[in-house]
Amino acid sequence: MNLIRLLLLALAIWLFTLVIKRYLALARRKRGETPRIGAMVRCAVCGLHVPEAEALKRHDQYFCSTEHRDQASV
Numbered sequence: 001m002n003l004i005r006l007l008l009l010a011l012a013i014w015l016f017t018l019v020i021k022r023y024l025a026l027a028r029r030k031r032g033e034t035p036r037i038g039a040m041v042r043c044a045v046c047g048l049h050v051p052e053a054e055a056l057k058r059h060d061q062y063f064c065s066t067e068h069r070d071q072a073s074v
């Protein structure tokens with residue numbers, strides 16, 4: 001019986017940390033911070049700076065959106 005209680009407690013703690021982590025990640029996103037961002041790159045069309053991970057790349061150029069990527073190819 002004690003073991004089951006212990007397991008339930010561990011489960012509760014695990015769920016609790018999961019919720020906290022999700023909450024912290026959401027709060028961070030709301031503040032506009034992206035965790036572990038790499039280099040910022042510049043959109044070749046409008047000059048907007050976007051994280052490299054979110055930028056669209058074609059050849060040696062980066063773009064902020066699909067619209068700008070398509071615009072540049074015309």
Ligand SMILES: [Zn+2]
Pocket residue numbers: 043044045046047048063064065068
């Ligand atoms: Zn752009």
